[in-house]
Amino acid sequence: MVKHKRRQYDEQLTDSVKKKKSSDETGNHAYTGDRSVFGELVLKAGLILKDGSTHNEIVKEQAIFQRNLTQLIKKHPDFPQVIDEFTDGFIKYIDDQHRLRWSLMPCETPSDCETSVPGSTTDSVVRLLLGIDQIQPKVMTVLLEKMAEFTDEDEGIFDHNEKVNLPRLIMNQLRWLDQIVNSQELTEKMFEIMSVSGLEVQREIVAALPEVMDDSQHATVAGRLKVILQEQKQLATTVLDALSNLNLGADLLAEVRGSVIDTLPSADFDDLPIIVKFLLQTVSAAEAAEVVSELRANLDLHSSLPLNSSSVPFSQSANRSTVRAGNRDKGESRCSEMLTIDAIHSAIRFQRSVAEAWLKTIEGVRSATDHRAIDLLVLLILHSTSHKKVVESLFRNKIRAGHFTEVLLQATFSSHSQVVHEYFPAVLSLAETLLRSPEPVITHFASAIYRHAFLTFDVYGRQEVVGNLVTHIGSGSAGEVEGSLDILARLIETDVQKMAPFAVFVKGVLDYLDQLTTAQIRKLYSMLSVLGFKNAGRDSMLQDEMHILIRKQLSNNDPKYKRMGVIGAVMVVQGLAAGSSNDASLDGSVDTSDTSNITDDVYKQVVSLLKLVISSAARSAEASALLMDELATVIQKGCLNRQVESWICENVINDFQDDFVVDIDPAQTSTSVAGLEMSLQFGLDEENDGTIAINLLPLVASNSKTRVDNVATGQRQVSPVCLAPHFRLLQMCEGRQHDGDLEEIDALLGQ
Secondary structure: OHHHHHHHHHHHHHHHHHHHHHOOOOOOOEOOOOOOHHHHHHHHHOEEOEOOOOOOEEOOOHHHHHHHHHHHHHOOOOOOOHHHHHHHHHHHHOOOHHHHHHHOOEEEOOOOOOOOOOOOEEEEHHHHHHOOOOOHHHHHHHHHHHHOOOOOOOOOEEEOOEEEOHHHHHHHHHOOOOOOOOHHHHHHHHHHHHHOOOHHHHHHHHHHHHHOOOHHHHHHHHHHHHHHHHHOHHHHHHHHHHHOOOOOOHHHHHHHHHHHHHHHHHOOHHHHHHHHHHHHHOOOOOOHHHHHHHHHHHOOOHHHOOHHHOOOOOOOOOOHHHHHHHHHHHHHHHHHHHHHHHHHHHHHHHOHHHHHHHHHHHHOOOOHHHOOHHHHHHHHHHHHOOOHHHHHHHHHHHHHOOOOOHHHHHHHHHHOHHHHHHOHHHHHHHHHHHHOOOOHHHHHHHHHHHHHHHHHOOHHHHHHHHHHHHHHHHOOOHHHHHHHHHHHHHHHHHOHHHHHHHHHHHHHHHHHHHHOOHHHHHHHHHHHHHHHHHOOOOOHHHHHHHHHHHHHHHHOOOHHHHHHHHHHHHHHHHHHHOOOOOOOOOOOOOOHHHOOOOOHHHHHHHHHHHHHHHHHHOOOHHHHHHHHHHHHHHHHOOOOOHHHHHHHHHHHHHHHHHHHEEEOOOOOOOEEEOOEEEOOOOOOOOHHHOOEEEOHHHHHHHHHHHHHHHHHHOOOOOOHHHHHHHHHHHHHHHHHHOOOOOHHHHHHHOO
16 A cells, blocks of 8 residues: 555656656756655755756745645655655755855746746745755754865865855855754754864854854853863854854853953954954943953053064065065054954943943053053043043043153054044044143143144144144134144154145134234244245245235334244245255254355345345334344354355444444543433453444434434434344354354454
8 A cells, every 4th residue: 555655656746747847948957967856856846956057946936835845745655764865865966066055045936937026036945945844954964064074275166266155155044044943953063063174164153153043052052152262262253253142141251251351362463353342242330340451451452563663674585475464464453453442432332331441440540651552542432422521531630640641642643543543533622622721731742642643644634633733823822822833833843744735724824923922923934934945845835925924014114013024034034045954943953064055046035035124124123123133043043054144244243333333532531422421331441442332322312312213214223222132143143154253353342
């Protein structure tokens, strides 16, 4: 009777298969291997297997195919033994890697099939089979045992020159199944396969665990993963990623965290993002402070320093592949560092307890040597979220206490520039707030932040820095103005080429001249002269605008603007006359003993400007005195070319003698001027020498009468106000011209 039923079943199946094959218009690339129960049953159920060169085809709806196949298996005369035969046929079919690959890929539906959407794609052959309870355990076992056949060195198969990751495709079939018949058996099998597989296969299995097993097995699996974490550090990131997706008890989670923290000092950079993410995402509010403290103590980002920071020169004979590998390693280290910071940022943003723990931990550090770059980076993260006021207050306290130093700031910006750049809005906001502080120590630290930010950021970031500094100057606050000008001056002095593109921003400070002190105006014009005349790109437009502005100021009768013009003119002279020296600093100081000659055109420009400022200042005693002082300071610093110095000295000596020096007749012992008795005083020279004297009283008397008239008529004014600065200029000129020897003016010195 059984034999009769089996023969009848076989005849029905054979007829059905023949009809299916004869009606298959898309039979190209069909699988023509040995017939098996597997091949016959899936074909009768509505699935056409291919030879491994293209997608398999399903001609019925997925649910109908699975129902048909289930019925065919259950009604088979040899059920349940037929399952083993079915499995053997499946093993034979996927023995070829190409057929295996297409069995793991979605099936296609022919245009003339019985599905609701012809021409669409459905689940893969393997996924369809896993949806049938009767054969699911066997199919899973076959797939997992197939995983053990792959090694890390296996070349695998390629599609369009790209390697196909078959282990990953296999594990994807097991994820998120509607039902798993025996979850415990599946999990045990997965761990068994891991013990005999290569690293890459192990990584794929661990990654799939949370999406394959039942919730009831989470604790057991977590314990086994903890052991793997301790024994196989290469799987650390994958294990932690899996653990973070498991529902674990508080005690077990604490044990796992302890094991993870122990691995931090020896962890690879690539593992740090996942490790940090796991530690901070799984921590409770009660344990946050302890975990953060341990994380801060063991998290070492120093090794992300650029490789070119080494003092060891790179051999010119080094293989180019080594260079490329080094560059790749640098990129990977910086990427890992950025991902680690992102993990901290995410935890701070979504877990208030973590943010508070970081603040408390950093605040608890009591010495500058114990602070690390990670402290500043985390504070930038906190500042970029909702903790601005707290972070700013903490910064002020740390700066006052001397815990935050410029050395720490420089190390942070230079070693972690990518992270700092990522948070540059927070950097600028923090520097802006600190610069407004009335405390010099805090404003000094803010200046350091601005300087290092400018040197670290890209062009856009530098523009933002300079724009912020100009805004500070426009605020009118004395501290902000002074601090911002100092920062700009320092940047121009140390890196004029990087500042040159932003000369237009610095020029904008001229709009605030009325708010600046004399010293600040001098500093501003000095910066503009460097940008306009000393840098390699020499901004001709800036030069023209400065000349126009200075001429307007010199022609103005208002003493305030005339003083501005005098200072501006001297700074431009300094810029032009020292333009041939590459060693000139912002204040113009340079060793002129080695300064090359300037061109004739430049020399003519300098002389023309000097004549203009001297003639304009001559109508005002205060302006003339300021001019002498400014020129004396510039010459004292050695800012000018020798040729220009000589021109100034010749004119100074002649003017001083004409204006202030008179010959004395020894026979004339006394006389009176304006009703006042006049006589030689102080006895610098013996009276019988009968040489020279300073014509002071007559000059004072005549000056009081003619001052108003001279100003009105524009005539040159000789005033005793100019005596001291003029004499200082004369002394500087003689000293510079004769290498410090003042023999030529011995008479004036009383020698």
